[in-house]
Amino acid sequence: MSQMITAGIIAEFNPFHNGHAHLIEAARTAGATHVVAVMSGNFVQRGGPACAPKSVRANAAIAGGADLVIELPLPYAMATAERFAFGAVSLLGALGCVDVLAFGSECGDLGLLLKATDAICSPYCSDYTKNLLREGVSYANARQKAVSTLYGDEVAGLLSSPNNILAIEYLRHLFLQKLPMEPFTIQRQGAAHDSAAATRQFASAAHLRNLLDLESVDSLAPFVPPASMQVYRSACSGGQMPFSPHSLDAALLSALRGMDAAAFSTLPDISGEGLHNRLYDGVRAAVSVDGLLALVKTKRYPLSRIRRLVWNAYLGVPSELAWQNPPYLRTLAFNKRGMEILSAAGRSARLPLSHSLSKLESLDGVCARFARLEAQATDRYVLGLPVPQPCGSDYTQKISIR
Numbered sequence: 001m002s003q004m005i006t007a008g009i010i011a012e013f014n015p016f017h018n019g020h021a022h023l024i025e026a027a028r029t030a031g032a033t034h035v036v037a038v039m040s041g042n043f044v045q046r047g048g049p050a051c052a053p054k055s056v057r058a059n060a061a062i063a064g065g066a067d068l069v070i071e072l073p074l075p076y077a078m079a080t081a082e083r084f085a086f087g088a089v090s091l092l093g094a095l096g097c098v099d100v101l102a103f104g105s106e107c108g109d110l111g112l113l114l115k116a117t118d119a120i121c122s123p124y125c126s127d128y129t130k131n132l133l134r135e136g137v138s139y140a141n142a143r144q145k146a147v148s149t150l151y152g153d154e155v156a157g158l159l160s161s162p163n164n165i166l167a168i169e170y171l172r173h174l175f176l177q178k179l180p181m182e183p184f185t186i187q188r189q190g191a192a193h194d195s196a197a198a199t200r201q202f203a204s205a206a207h208l209r210n211l212l213d214l215e216s217v218d219s220l221a222p223f224v225p226p227a228s229m230q231v232y233r234s235a236c237s238g239g240q241m242p243f244s245p246h247s248l249d250a251a252l253l254s255a256l257r258g259m260d261a262a263a264f265s266t267l268p269d270i271s272g273e274g275l276h277n278r279l280y281d282g283v284r285a286a287v288s289v290d291g292l293l294a295l296v297k298t299k300r301y302p303l304s305r306i307r308r309l310v311w312n313a314y315l316g317v318p319s320e321l322a323w324q325n326p327p328y329l330r331t332l333a334f335n336k337r338g339m340e341i342l343s344a345a346g347r348s349a350r351l352p353l354s355h356s357l358s359k360l361e362s363l364d365g366v367c368a369r370f371a372r373l374e375a376q377a378t379d380r381y382v383l384g385l386p387v388p389q390p391c392g393s394d395y396t397q398k399i400s401i402r
Helices: 018-029 054-063 081-095 110-121 123-134 139-151 153-160 162-176 205-214 217-223 226-237 249-257 275-285 289-296 303-315 336-348 357-361 365-384
Strands: 006-011 034-040 068-072 100-105 182-187 329-334
Touching (some): 006 018, 006 081, 018 034, 018 182, 054 226, 068 081, 110 123, 110 139, 110 153, 110 162, 123 139, 153 162, 275 303, 289 303, 303 365, 329 336
Parallel strands (some): 006 034, 006 100, 100 182
Antiparallel strands (some): 068 329
């Protein structure tokens, strides 16, 4: 066999679409022979449930061009960009056989992204950001202002676009963890992140989720690879998707009403600014999840942060797991080339590697905590599917070999 060059990508595939397929194809054109994806599980970075179960999304990714899908555990999947990147890059590094980190960005300029990475890693930028935070500026705005003051508007401007922000965090963690992966970026194609519009065959994941909610799975067809569409249609016919966006609202509010203010203070990223009291008061007053988010969010506490806090509270994600190193590598789906990646990882992986959550849970205390948290989150997630499932489905889910 010719030299194996493995590219790693980090994604949510919520849902998998032509933009994702374009990145995979670009990585192959640049020389990658194999592609592994680290993918969020049943809950995603914006805060809330994914549009389809992780098994469906992983299978759609394999059908659309990926070779292996690894699960990003919940404490990183539903987190800030910094922690999302930390968990995902750590997992790719732990495989020990990934040569390239491939990602999309709004700018598509690796040199400029590296300048921004140097900027946010600077102690001067960190100190300036902390000073602005003490003045009540939100973290995102404080960091962008600090970078603008110290490194100029061109570099700072990258921090106003979501995929650039994630790209910079990926590069930062490559540097911090001293990982030997070569970064590779392409410019994001078509509609902007969270855009409600579509461009030719490209549409944002947010637009596709809206189509799923308002129309039918067939409305995705112009924007999704045909083989992935087959996965989605099969999942719909089996009652596995789409997840109804508000199907867990009553359960979420009920769980949050049973929490006291002290319980909210232990959530990941809650900070010591009295936000836990604001969240507690909002829960007592709100009669809908959208109403709760509106009550709690402010200029300093943006909607995405509040949404993550609310869902982390519902799922019981403890803050002490937030920056814990990932304890294992869990496979969700793979094809024949994915089996070759797994074979290489069998010689190089620095973490336990398995598709079985039961096996991973049995290894040690940290593995058990992560695995049980994942299984419990899935038990709640599956109640919102068109055909709800009983408890334990994360332990019985069969691996897909395509």
